[in-house]
Amino acid sequence: MLHARYVCSVSLVLFLVALLEFAGREGHPPVGLVLTSLTLTSAPIFMSTCEENSMSQTADAASAEDDGLTLTLIDLPDVALLRLLSYLPAKDLVAAGQASPRLGALTREHMPLWRRKEGVFVFDHVEGLVDLLQVVAPVQTLVYNLSQSQEFLAEFSFVEPGGNQQPLVSLKVIAPNVECFKIITKKSGPRLVALEFFFFERGPEEFFAGLQDATALENLTLYWGDPDAGARCTARWPQGVVLDRLVILNLAWGRLLVADPENFGAVTVRLPTLNSDPFQAVRSLIQAHSEKLRHAELSSWYLLPLLKPCIRNLWLLHVHSDEGVSTALQIPELRQMPELKELTINVEAFSPEVESLLKAWPAPSDVRVLELRDCIDLAVVRGLRAGRFKTVISLEITLVGQIESDVDSGRLEEGLQGLPNLAMLRLCAKREQPMPLTKLLSRISVTTIPELLLAFIEDGLVTFNLAPITQHDYAGYKDCRELVRRAPQPLHVVVILRCVRVTMGFGVTQDMVATLFFRHSVAEQCETCGLAETSVCKSIGANIHKRVQVKL
Incomplete structure (x- = not known):
């Protein structure tokens, strides 16, 4: 008899791959059926791993064929x-x-099978989603959206963040x-690290019941469509149950617009209760x-009082401005x-x-x-001059409007005067x-920073078809060299430009190109250069394109 252990040749696997691709096309049997029904005679395609003599192997193989042994x-x-x-x-x-x-055990337990794969599945019943969860790799990030439709839609994807992640x-x-949220957390709770849940107000009791199974959860986002709508509920989280890894909480509510009866055609914002x-x-x-949460993001300043139980322990706060x-x-929580x-x-x-808020921010900070x-402009930066943020060592400003050279330069300098310890600036x-x-x-005067x-x-x-871009005349490069020369500290300046390339008149690609300016010896081991490299890679997903040593 042939041994139970076989070695499958590469050519066989490739042949089967082609066969399965053909079988999976429209009008042919589904792949699962092909996998379970296709039979192979053992002797012609498999090699025995036994070390018996060749005559014995031949006899055994022939006997196997005679017995109709198939796999x-x-x-x-x-x-x-x-x-x-x-x-x-x-x-x-x-x-x-x-x-x-x-096969279900293999697809569920081997995550590499799902690399670079994605798919959308639609079911009429929750059982279809349950069957899907039985065979896919354990879910680690979940976005759950309650809708008015009676269908269940699931979009599966394999995410590779890059870097060391x-x-x-x-x-x-x-x-x-x-209902199926509770099923998902029951199956994937020990692996689930990030969750976004939309329209929380429609089922807080069931949500809390399912959330208790998400024992590995680190990042939770809750969104309300209208916190004042819906039937009255008495759902409360049991105080004896703590998700030990939960450190990030994001809260958002839909800023609903309602008609203003006193002003035809106008709208006012309905504030959350x-x-x-x-x-x-x-x-x-x-x-x-309250002892676990360290990072909070809010869609409105109105939501800040909700953080009262944990606010003294927060390390990071992110707020989207509104009325x-x-x-x-x-x-009071701000203090x-x-x-x-x-x-x-x-x-x-x-x-x-926001400028007024920065000027009057509760001290000490x-x-x-x-x-x-x-x-929109740099007027908001002037609020920093009041000195409420003297401990800031890193400042990032993102502009969505257009700058006015002299006006905004003056505003920036005025604000930077209130940051005497600033070591890193990003514009x-x-x-x-x-x-x-x-x-x-x-x-800006060098004494300001x-x-x-x-x-x-x-x-x-945006530049077009410049290759390589750093060899062409970007007016800002002259400014960078001058900044490095006159800085009191060994300043490093990184410029990132967006370059659009048109290939043969058909394809369009966009590259982010970074250039680093410094004044120390090229041979010197520099921590700031390393920090610049890491930051650029994280920001644009690429390394620094060119390094320029500035001569004093």
Whole structure:
């Protein structure tokens, strides 16, 4: 008899791959059926691993043929079968996993099978989603959206963040109820690290029941469509249950617009009622995790009071500005953040209000990293001159409007005077500017930023077909050299430009090109250069394109 152990040749696997691709086309049997029904005679395609003499092997093989010994594809050893499965697209891989318990175990337990695969699945019943979860790799990031439709839609994808981060299996679900959310967390809870849940107000009781199984959860986002709508609920998170890894909480509500009866055609913003049932439910969740939460992101300043149970322990706060920013200083919670180290504010159309907030920010502040995003202009930066953020060592400003050279340069210099310890500055323009962004810094006195070691300038300039871009005349490069020369510290300047290339008149590609300017010896081991390289790689997903030593 032949031994049970076989070695499958590479050519056989490739042949089977081609066969499965053909079988998976429209009008042919599904892949799972092919895998379980296709039979192979053992003697012609497999090699025995026994070390008996050749005459004995031949006799055994002939005997096997006479006995009608056959093997289906699922009788292949794991290594060969896994290689075969790795060639299948997502939908065929799911079909294969559902064909037999052994195939299902392989598709579920071997994450590399799902690399660079994605697929969308639609089911009429929750059982279809349950069957899908039985064969895909354990879900690590989940986006769950409650909808009015009675269908269940699941979008599966394999996410590779890059760098040192591990790949993740992501699942986006649109469902009519919370039932399958509880099923997902029951199966994937020990692996689930990030969760976004939309329209929380429609089922907080069921949501809390499912969330308790997400024991590995680190990042939670809750979104309300209308926190004051829906039936009354009494859902509260059990205070004895704590998700030990939960450190990041994002809260968002839909800023609903309602007609203003006193002004035809106008609309006003309906403010959330913080004593509404859904908000009270969230407050109970925050209370139970007050010692764990370290990072909070809010879609509105109105939501800040919800963080009262955990606000003293927060390290990072990110708030999107809205009408509530004008009343933020009246919120007692703003004065209770002694541990806050990073503050991010999306300014948007509320530049005057945010400027006033920065001027009157409760002192003392121990914030080290400050980000001002989506700035229409640089007027908001003047709020820093009041000196409420003297501990800041890193400042990032993102512009969505156009700068005015002299005006905005003066505003920037005025604000930087309140940051005596600033070591890193990042200026980013989201649209093309009338002049190089480097002009803003070139007109500032060196005594304004005496400790600055690293400046990032991501210009909104778009250039066409410049290869390599650093050998062409970008007016800002002259400013960079001058900045490095006259800085009191060994300043490094990184300029990032967006280059659009047209290939043969057909294809269009976009590259982000970074150039580093410095003045120390090329042979010198420099920590700031290493920090610049790491930051550029994280920002644009590429290394620094060119390094320029500036001669003094």
